[in-house]
Amino acid sequence: MSSTTTHRAAAAPRKIEQTGQQKSALAWLTVPALIFFVVFALAPLVGVLVLSFANWDGIGAIGAAGLENWSSVLSDPGLYNALGLTFLIMIVSWLVQTPISLLLGVFTAGTQRYRAALAVLYFLPLLLSSAAVAIAYKALLDPNFGLAMGLGLPFLAQDWLGVPQLALGLVIFVIAWQFVPFHTLIYQGGVRQIPKSLYEAAQIDGAGIIKQFFHITLPQLKYTIITSSTLMVVGSLTYFDLIFVLTGGGPGNSTRILALDMYLRGFRANLMGPASVIAVILVVIGLVLALFLQRLGGKDKQGSQLEGL
Amino acid sequence: MKQFQSSRRSFLALAAVTPFAVMATSACGTSGPGSASGGGASMWFLSGEPNQTTIQKAVDAFGSSNPDNKIAVTYFQNDAYKTKIKTAIGAGQAPTIVYGWGGGTLKTYAEANQVEDLTSWFEANPDLKNKFFPASFGAATVNGKIYALPNQYVAPVVLFYNKELFEKAGVQPPKTWDDVMSLVKTFNDMGVAPFSLGGQSRWTSMMWLEYLLDRIGGAEVFKAIFEGKPNAWMDPAVIETGTKIQELVSADGFIKGFSSITADSKADQALLFTGKAAMLLQGSWTYGPMKKEGQNFVQDGKLGFVTFPTVAGGKGDPKNGVGNPAQYMSISAKATDKEKETAKKFFKEGIMTDTVIDAYINSGSVPIVNGIEDKLATSPDKDFLNFVYDLAKNAPNFQQSWDQALSPTAAEALLNNIDQLFLKSITPQQFAENMNATLGK
Numbered sequence A: 001m002s003s004t005t006t007h008r009a010a011a012a013p014r015k016i017e018q019t020g021q022q023k024s025a026l027a028w029l030t031v032p033a034l035i036f037f038v039v040f041a042l043a044p045l046v047g048v049l050v051l052s053f054a055n056w057d058g059i060g061a062i063g064a065a066g067l068e069n070w071s072s073v074l075s076d077p078g079l080y081n082a083l084g085l086t087f088l089i090m091i092v093s094w095l096v097q098t099p100i101s102l103l104l105g106v107f108t109a110g111t112q113r114y115r116a117a118l119a120v121l122y123f124l125p126l127l128l129s130s131a132a133v134a135i136a137y138k139a140l141l142d143p144n145f146g147l148a149m150g151l152g153l154p155f156l157a158q159d160w161l162g163v164p165q166l167a168l169g170l171v172i173f174v175i176a177w178q179f180v181p182f183h184t185l186i187y188q189g190g191v192r193q194i195p196k197s198l199y200e201a202a203q204i205d206g207a208g209i210i211k212q213f214f215h216i217t218l219p220q221l222k223y224t225i226i227t228s229s230t231l232m233v234v235g236s237l238t239y240f241d242l243i244f245v246l247t248g249g250g251p252g253n254s255t256r257i258l259a260l261d262m263y264l265r266g267f268r269a270n271l272m273g274p275a276s277v278i279a280v281i282l283v284v285i286g287l288v289l290a291l292f293l294q295r296l297g298g299k300d301k302q303g304s305q306l307e308g309l
Numbered sequence B: 001m002k003q004f005q006s007s008r009r010s011f012l013a014l015a016a017v018t019p020f021a022v023m024a025t026s027a028c029g030t031s032g033p034g035s036a037s038g039g040g041a042s043m044w045f046l047s048g049e050p051n052q053t054t055i056q057k058a059v060d061a062f063g064s065s066n067p068d069n070k071i072a073v074t075y076f077q078n079d080a081y082k083t084k085i086k087t088a089i090g091a092g093q094a095p096t097i098v099y100g101w102g103g104g105t106l107k108t109y110a111e112a113n114q115v116e117d118l119t120s121w122f123e124a125n126p127d128l129k130n131k132f133f134p135a136s137f138g139a140a141t142v143n144g145k146i147y148a149l150p151n152q153y154v155a156p157v158v159l160f161y162n163k164e165l166f167e168k169a170g171v172q173p174p175k176t177w178d179d180v181m182s183l184v185k186t187f188n189d190m191g192v193a194p195f196s197l198g199g200q201s202r203w204t205s206m207m208w209l210e211y212l213l214d215r216i217g218g219a220e221v222f223k224a225i226f227e228g229k230p231n232a233w234m235d236p237a238v239i240e241t242g243t244k245i246q247e248l249v250s251a252d253g254f255i256k257g258f259s260s261i262t263a264d265s266k267a268d269q270a271l272l273f274t275g276k277a278a279m280l281l282q283g284s285w286t287y288g289p290m291k292k293e294g295q296n297f298v299q300d301g302k303l304g305f306v307t308f309p310t311v312a313g314g315k316g317d318p319k320n321g322v323g324n325p326a327q328y329m330s331i332s333a334k335a336t337d338k339e340k341e342t343a344k345k346f347f348k349e350g351i352m353t354d355t356v357i358d359a360y361i362n363s364g365s366v367p368i369v370n371g372i373e374d375k376l377a378t379s380p381d382k383d384f385l386n387f388v389y390d391l392a393k394n395a396p397n398f399q400q401s402w403d404q405a406l407s408p409t410a411a412e413a414l415l416n417n418i419d420q421l422f423l424k425s426i427t428p429q430q431f432a433e434n435m436n437a438t439l440g441k
Helices: A002-011 A020-051 A068-074 A077-108 A113-127 A130-141 A164-193 A196-204 A209-220 A222-236 A241-246 A258-268 A272-296 B002-027 B051-065 B078-090 B103-111 B119-124 B126-131 B134-140 B163-169 B177-190 B203-217 B219-226 B236-250 B267-273 B284-293 B337-350 B354-362 B373-377 B382-394 B408-422 B428-436
Strands: B041-046 B071-076 B097-100 B149-151 B153-162 B193-196 B277-283 B303-306 B321-324 B327-331 B398-400
Touching: A020 A272, A068 A272, A077 A113, A077 A164, A077 A222, A077 A258, A077 A272, A113 A164, A130 A164, A130 A241, A164 A209, A164 A222, A164 A241, A196 A209, A209 A222, A222 A272, A241 A258, A258 A272, A258 B078, A258 B408, B041 B051, B041 B078, B041 B097, B041 B337, B051 B071, B051 B337, B051 B354, B071 B078, B071 B337, B078 B097, B097 B103, B103 B134, B103 B327, B103 B408, B119 B126, B134 B149, B134 B398, B153 B163, B153 B203, B153 B267, B153 B284, B153 B382, B163 B177, B163 B277, B163 B303, B177 B193, B177 B236, B177 B277, B193 B267, B203 B219, B203 B236, B203 B277, B203 B321, B203 B408, B236 B408, B236 B428, B267 B277, B267 B284, B277 B284, B284 B382, B303 B382, B327 B337, B354 B373, B373 B382, B408 B428
Parallel strands: B041 B071, B193 B277, B321 B398
Antiparallel strands: B097 B327, B149 B327, B153 B277, B153 B303, B153 B321
């Protein structure tokens, strides 16, 4: 008899009342994860908060600075330039990447063999490291020794990374080139989860492909869109390596986004205090954005997406 | 049952403590990347030829004659190294031998007691001290104390030009700023860029400012800036310098797309030897790479070099130079006594040996040691080497590169503002004001 109970417990653990002992055992299992979270996430966060009120050049002694760092950073036009650029890149990147990855995801979710081959091709940019992508683009775009001159197409030999507006546009393009594959993959998975029967029912009712897309695919992908957007938006706060290698924040300050501004202040200019202020601002913006996007999902986000709804 | 729980608890406690234990052992630095095993010392150096081979040979030679005091070297790329060494020193993980360029960065290390005071050691070893150019100790000295050993070579900034293009145009290299502006027109009319510039690297643009300010205002202007005198950046010479730079930019003096060209990739040198640009203001350290990669451009005698032109009405001595008086090596104050001893022994016997000096001369550089005139005279590169040697030796003032002379905070602000000055996104007046705000930082 007892063996049947255990068997059942294993098969449907939620249905069985947990004994106090089991509960405490489960609580213990979270301890290692908690420790890692505290050591590698919370402690540095507190450290950064403390440093934002400190005077430190990264080498000598740490002294108290009061609100000095905050007032100097908040009154620095450089901060608002960086903030503006960060949000501009975030929004434009979302507007560029989401439709492309959504459509590519829907397309590659099909079953024909050529789609699988294309999906592999689309996926390739994601396999390259950001630094490699940046170096490659930099070499290709060089106005004197780059691809354009090599192919004999002088009209393409623009000063792509030397003119502020062009450089910003190019950064957004390269980011999209690198990350569209990832979001395509997410959408591909999302589309494959949609039950075939929904489309069959729609076909019987006489809905065309476009109607099916807007009335079945898109609504069914709601949570996929939110997931992908969260990753895209919060991820754009940390775009760093690619821009660092591609433009170094230049020309002038035209691509000096917040994460790069933080690095340059902290590790180039030895201003750890002001850099920590920017780090705190980044964390706050990231949290607010992530919470906002989760709210968009609505309260039924735990609900089923499967047929029967 | 109780027993079982307690043993589980102790297991979890162990699991919980382990990461801390691991962190504790790595944090005390005994097994960190900065230390060497046994009685040896560690050193970080810059990657890239020909210097990497030269230094590796010196280290190997020192190691084979001192088997108990070996030096372990790790190589890094220039820009990556500059960030890494700062972080390592801040974290107490510095190598025994700290390589650098002296000046403002060394000052921050010295004031934080991170590097050894070598003054008394140099006094005890006068032979060693007298071996080097006296001027090379300037950037190694902080508040009257010597914190670094000068080494490698002197590297002034030089105006290089393409002789072939100058012959074709029937013109002479510029002697005055007016010559510069008229050459800009000549070469633009020929369809050749007057000046090559790796503007994305920013310190490349800085060299223009250094020389122009020196020629216009004399060495005193920068001296006042370095000493943090009030309103030192607001000197009219600074504003005139900025104005001249923007005039040159407006006249298409620099190659199209200069702000996206980097010096790390050596694209600015390539523009000169491929004939796409007529002139290049760069450090003498670019001679070696151009000789190696320039398709016989140097060997065929097509590379010309002159000092920076004068500016009409300027106060600066036309013999003044700017650039790197030397490279420097300090000893980490955090190293053990044994490591420090090894480092000092290496400084004395291992680093600027005759073999190393010859290697630098063979690669087209002027080592910073006295009594090398004979060696320079017999070198195949003797024209260039003598030019560099005379420039460095005869300069009434040899200004260390600003990004090294200033504090890291001011240097970063300078590079950023120079970039904007060249892009004409700020006026010379704004440039001076922005920089004035960094005085004393």
